[in-house]
Amino acid sequence: MxxxxxxxxxxxxxxxxxxxxxxxxxxxxxxxxxxxxxxxxxxxxxxxxxxxxxxxxxxxxxxxxSQGRSIALVICEDDGRVFTDDTYARLVGGVRRALGDERELVVMVVGRTAHWSTVPRYLRGGGADGVLLISAHDAPCGSLRQAGVPVLLCGRPLGLTPLPYVGVDDRGGARAAVDYLVRSGRRTIGTIAGPPDRATGIDRLDGYRAAMAEIGVATPGLIAYGDLRQASGEHAMNKLLDRRPDIDAVLAASDQMAVGALRALQRTGRRIPHDVAVVGFDDAPIAGRVRPRLTTVRRPLEELGARLARELLARIAGAPGRNVVLDTELIIRDSA
Amino acid sequence: MxxxxxxxxxxxxxxxxxxxxxxxxxxxxxxxxxxxxxxxxxxxxxxxxxxxxxxxxxxxxxxxxSQGRSIALVICEDDGRVFTDDTYARLVGGVRRALGDERELVVMVVGRTAHWSTVPRYLRGGGADGVLLISAHDAPCGSLRQAGVPVLLCGRPLGLTPLPYVGVDDRGGARAAVDYLVRSGRRTIGTIAGPPDRATGIDRLDGYRAAMAEIGVATPGLIAYGDLRQASGEHAMNKLLDRRPDIDAVLAASDQMAVGALRALQRTGRRIPHDVAVVGFDDAPIAGRVRPRLTTVRRPLEELGARLARELLARIAGAPGRNVVLDTELIIRDSA
Missing domain, CATH: 1.10.260.40 (lambda repressor-like DNA-binding domains)
Incomplete structure (x- = not known):
């Protein structure tokens, strides 16, 4: 030929x-x-x-x-978060590297209040071969499906969205963290959970509950919620300490909240990890910078990006939609 | 009616x-x-x-x-920079706030190696009313003009690009910083300049040179270059100290490089600002966090974003293209 x-x-x-x-x-x-x-x-x-x-x-x-064949990666999140959160840099980097020059990547940041007529029009006009949808929290999935190209979600969607996704095993990650704490002799293990309206928040809390049920420890008074940011972690830790001064470990659903928890604990004179062990979630850059350095559940963000890219290319080539869940990894440092 | x-x-x-x-x-x-x-x-x-x-x-x-009327903001920069540099958060935030709900804003991050056939197609298909072009370093202006909608640049372009821009008075900012150092009794003032292939690098160095010429101090040995990042600032400061151990002040073309310079100076035992005064550029978040806190030339990023939005809306409404240059502000903290 x-x-x-x-x-x-x-x-x-x-x-x-x-x-x-x-x-x-x-x-x-x-x-x-x-x-x-x-x-x-x-x-x-x-x-x-x-x-x-x-x-x-x-x-x-x-x-x-290859000219003009492109993948669109649509991020539905506030600018303040997208442009300062290392998560997106790692995720998008993973996608771009995996695509190589097979497809041009166009990243569209549309905010959380996007008019969802605009985006599908851009996608159709640009001739996107496929769409990766990040931080969408379910909203625009319907209108994107009308764009007529394969759409893949990053993370398990809530509700009945029939779109396939590539996600991370948040439940298993939380479980492994609690198991590790139990093996290190902790029993009164609390958690600072994330927003209960997002899959990551739900799944991490779920994993914590499952592991606690296994060792037969009841959790009343041991669960508080935060918005993933540092100040909310500090606030939640104070609440946990009020309710359960005997707490000997805490799993936070983000590293930022774990750092807030460290501050709250240190202010009461508690030694970490001697008195209270702290485990974070994500393995963000701050986890290695804070003192004591954070033990944390690592989400493989570059790999998640790469897998999203490869699965979408497979769907474009005709493969049926399927869900993929990547393993987390417990990174042991100094805080637990 | x-x-x-x-x-x-x-x-x-x-x-x-x-x-x-x-x-x-x-x-x-x-x-x-x-x-x-x-x-x-x-x-x-x-x-x-x-x-x-x-x-x-x-x-x-x-x-x-308003349905479906949109402005596209195209960022031509590597993901690693875009998604971790507070500059973009502030700039995009300024644009979005100024647009209110007059126009939908679609931010497109296309990297520095974008295939420039893709972007105009997205813009045309999406029916963008106008385009803001950020960090473009001149490359794709021609193909964007073919999109047939008003295009406005962020920052003075190099070369002969006939596109209007909204920028910041980098030259005046550098001049004002050196003038301030001279008024505080400094004479042997060095500079760590930015990349000489970008307008900001050229203009800041130019302002420094003009102010030094005015006080009649020759600058050989007092100019070093960096890539705007911290490590390069440290490296450049060491070079300056080798050449001119009598240096009593330094203006860095970014806060990150200024922080690098602080480190290099502190390692030699020099006191800041007593022995050497240090001035940064940008007023990035790190300027207020580092010790001593950085005196720096503030770029009004939110205002720059807002002005970009308003000028583009005016052009869409039929106003002729014009260039706008915003003033900088010297923020006096502890390092000079």
Missing amino acids: TRTETATPAEVAGTPTLADVAALAGVSPATVSRVINGSARVSQRARKQVELAIDRLGYVRNRVA | TRTETATPAEVAGTPTLADVAALAGVSPATVSRVINGSARVSQRARKQVELAIDRLGYVRNRVA
Whole structure:
């Protein structure tokens, strides 16, 4: 088969892809992409391997086919959060790296009060091949489905949304954290839960409850809520201390709230982890910076982004929708 | 005139706008918008005033006219920077607040290596009324002009781009900082300049040079460059100290580089500001957090965003393109 300037997508599908080059060269698609684009950020060795693989496979970057094919990543969250929260940098970075130059990525930040007629129009007009929907809290899923392209959610949706998602095992993460605390001899374990109207908040609390039920400890007085931010964690910790001064451990549903809890505990003269163990959630940058450094449940954000990208590409290529849940990891530092 | 469901934009122009309501009520358009949208984040008093103004003017929110009319704000910068740099939060916040509910705002983050066929297609398809272009460093201006809607740049463009811009007086800000240092008795004033391929880097250095020429101090050995980040500021400060151990002040072209300079100076045992005065640029959050707290040149980012929004709305309404330059402000804290 000879390739022409006007190759159809079907013809292109038969030719070696950037992913094939990456596999043969033993590097990531992003590295292949950097070599092709002439970036300086590639080692001599990787560059050689990629160039060899390109020669062997006869890979030709298909500008005609890839031109103008794009994925839209729609973030439905307030600007103040999106542009200062490291979460989005890691997630979007993961998506972009996994896409390499297979698809152009357009990130759209539309706020929480978006008029949901605007976004589908942009997507249709831009010819988006697929949509990743982040922090949507269910609102606009219906109107996006009308855009007529595959839509994939980041995180388990609440309600009856029939859209597939890639999420993180928040329930299992919380469970593992409580199990670890129990193994370290703690019994009176409290939690500072996140907003009860979001799946992450619900699932983390659920995991905590399940683990506490397993050791037969009743939780009245041991659960308080926060809005994921530091001040709310401090406030919630004070509440827990009022109700249960005998508390010997706390699991917070975000690292920011865990830092707030540290402050509240330190103010009462309690030693951490000696008197009270503290575990956070997310493994945000602050977890390693605060003293004592936070033990925390790590969400694999780059991997989540990469998996979202790969699942969406598979759906675009015709695979049926499915849900994917990624494992968390307990990062043991100094606070528990 | 009676208003119908299918009012044309021309008919709508004669009716009271949200801005009229805000002016009469003595509040911001964003506040009016919050009242109309039933947000809880409005004081009782403001709510009353807005409701009175709405009654008096007979304002009716024109959903038909506003539906689907949008402004696109296109950020051409790496994700890692966009999603962790407070600059974008403040700028986008300023734009969004100034637009109120006059126009839907769609923020598009496209990275620095965007395929510039994709973005204009999104804009055309989405029916954007106008485009704000941020951190573009000149690249895609040509293709955006083909989108056929008003385009406004954030910051003075380099080269011959014929697009109008709203910027900040970086030159005047640097000058004012050096003047202040001279008035405090400093003479051997160095600078850590930003990248020389960006207008902000060029203009700040230019302001520094002009102020030094005025006091007749030659600058050889007193100029070093950094990439705006902390590590580069530390590195550049060490270079300056090697060349001119008698240096008694330094102006850094970003707060991050100023913090790096503080570290380098403190490591040599120099007292700040007693031995060496340090002035930063931007008034980023870190300026108030670091010790000693940074004296810095404040860029009015929220105002810059608001002005971008208002100028673009004026252009959409038919006003000719013009350039606007906002003043900076010297914030005196402890480091100089």
